[in-house]
Amino acid sequence: MGAKASDNREFDYVIVGAGSAGCVLANRLSAGGEHSVLLLEAGPEDKNLWIHVPLGYGKLFKEKTVNWMYQTEPEPELGGRQVFQPRGKVLGGSSSINGLLYVRGQHEDYDRWRQRGNSGWGYDDVLPYFKKAENQQRGGDEYHGVGGPLTVSNLGHPDPLSAAFIDAAAETGLPVNSDFNGASQEGAGFFQTTTRGGRRASTAMAYLRPAKNRGNLHVETSALAQRILFDGRHARAVEYRQHGVLRTANARKEILVCGGAYNSPQLLQLSGVGPADLLKQHGIDVVLDAPGVGNDLQDHLQVRIVMRCPQRITLNDILNHPVRRVMAGARYAAFRSGPLTIAAGTSGAFFKTNPRLASPDVQIHFLPFSTDKMGEKLHAFSGFSASVCQLRPESRGSLRIKSADPAMPPAIRINYLATETDRTAFVEGMKILRKILAAPALKPFVTEEVEPGPKVTSDEDILNFCRQRGSTVYHPTSTCRMGNDPLAVVDQRLRVRGIEGLRVVDASVMPDLMSGNTNAPTIMIAEKASDMILEDAG
Incomplete structure (x- = not known):
């Protein structure tokens, strides 16, 4: 259906994607009252009950009403398996369906970005913005802020297993670390979470909800961006489909693409900004031959170890028992506490697989439950799990549209385990994790290792297990990479190189994958x- 004249509206800023970044921009750009802002979101409002219950992320893995539910292409190093890629399609984006961990990464990550020519992105440059965003439960200090929109809380339900994991890690020689986001990341400790009063603090709740009634902020849901419209090489408008009607939103100042590592490069390619050969193949007019759009895709792989527990204290025991499950639900409803x-991830650790490394290259997520696949039924036995995640993979992949149809999922190739460094990190990481799980502090809680099991001992066996069972930690980045080289998509102010009036603001601009979870960064x-956009607006 064609656009109607009445649908042709004009705003100062048009933001595409109301996810972790888009909700922040919508709040900050509309705060002064002088700029009109339109926020477009392909998914619905965040009304699903399970979005707001922290453990509800397990119910949202396969919930297509709020999740794009992408799959990779067959992964060569994982035996041709396709790896499921859940991404948020709802107000708050992936911050509405993610695992809620607040992890910033290492100081060195940001200094590396700066050293690669991205001035203004070193650790000292970005720390004030972490603090500005944060309302830290523990109070403010050199590394943390209070009074920001995003509440960061301590673990609300400490359990003996998660505490025993930290003790076990200390017994193997790892330091105990009370703050993974402080002076140093290395060590074992409890994770903090983006929760407030026992409820999820998504960016929709933290940033968008307080701003929603501003007269200069307009939020449209069920609005799937089709393409960006250009006047020469100046981005002028966004065409989007809503309830079967094609609409156009003009931007007086800028269009801000915040679709994430998959949807941002997809939209650029659909709009004629991308590898020219690919665009011509799908009959799309080339606005700018930008071969880097969709390149350099990175993601964190994780491999889980599952342990059987002799005590009925795991989440498996609570949620598989009808009475205990009802009691847990009642406790949450009444007090916003409990399982x-x-x-x-309740507790975890960051460590080096090789002492010659400058900083940790592996992250452990510990969980007081076990399952074959995240989002599926918990094991019938008393079990817990811990996963190895390599923090800085060398492997890079790509994202390519498969068609000129915006509703068609793109081709996602991550190339997990493509390099020797990546393969070695997993083998060594699994060995170190096994040592922690065998330490005295966990002895009272372990009957046996269920997976990979005692038969998997050689390096070759461990690597084969990683190939068979490895899955994503849901951290795709770098498909619209920031930099100064010919394949960089955006400059250090996140403007699309070679185009006017267009920026990308989300995890896709990261020059490389940082050492931890991606939501806080x-x-x-x-x-x-937000500051750069307002500065440039004069």
């Missing part, structure tokens, strides 16, 4: 981008 407040990027 339903658990995030996708994405929020930081949007906080910093």
Whole structure:
């Protein structure tokens, strides 16, 4: 259906994607009252009950009403398996369906970005934006802020297993670390989470909800961007489809693409900004031959070890028992506490697989439950799990549209385990994790290792297990990479190189994958981008 004249509206800023970054921009750009802002989101409002219950992320993995539910292409090093890629399609984006961990990465990550020519992105440059965003439960200090929109809380439901993991890690020689986001990341400790009063603090709740009634902010849901419209090489408008009607939103100042590592490069390619050969193949007019759009895709792989527990204290025991499950639900409903407040990692650790490394290259997520696949039924036995995640993979992949149809999922190739460094990190990481799980502090809680099991001992066996069972930690980045080289998509102010009036603001601009979970850094990027956009507006 064609656009109607009445649908042709004009705003100062049009933001595409109401996810972790888009909600931040919508709040900050509309705060002064002088700029009109339109926020477009392909998914619905965040009304699903399970979005707001921390443990509800398990119910949202396969919930297509709020999740793009992408799959990779067959992964060569994983035996041709396709790897499921859940991404948020709802107000708050992936911050509405993620595992809620607040992890910023290492100071060195940001200094590396700066050293690669991205001035203004070193650790000292970005720390003020982490602090600006944050309302830290523990109070403010050199590394943390209070009074920001995003509440960062301590673990709401400490359990004996998660505490024993930290003790076990200390017994193997790892330091105990009370703050992974402080002076140093290395060590074992409890994760903090983006929760407030036992409920999820998505960017929709933290940033968008307080701003929603501003007269200069307009939010449209069920609005799938079709393409960006250009006048020469100046981005002028966004064409989007809503309830079967094609609409156009004009931008007086800028269009801000915040679709994430998959949807941002997809939209650029659909709009004629991308590898020319690919665009011509799908009958798309080339606005700018930008071969880097969709390149350099990175993601964190994780491989889980599952342990059987002799005590009925795991989440498996609570949620598989009808009475205990009802009691846990009642406790949450009454007090916003108990097992339903658990995030996708209670305690964890960061360590080096090789002493010659400058900083940790592996992250462990510990969980007081076990399952064959995230989002599926918990094991019938008493079990817990811990996963190895390599922090800085060398492997890079790509994202390519498969068609000129915006509703068609793109081709996602991540190339997990493509390099020797990546393969070695997993083998060594699994060995170190096994040592922690065998330490005295966990002895009272372990009957046996269920997976990979005692038969998997050689390096070759461990690597084969990683190939068979490895899955994503849901951290795709770098498909619209920031930099100064010919394949960089955006400059250090996140403007699309070679185009006017267009920026990308989300995890896709990261020059490479940082050493930890990606939600907090994405929020930081949007906080910093907000300042740059307002500065450039004069």
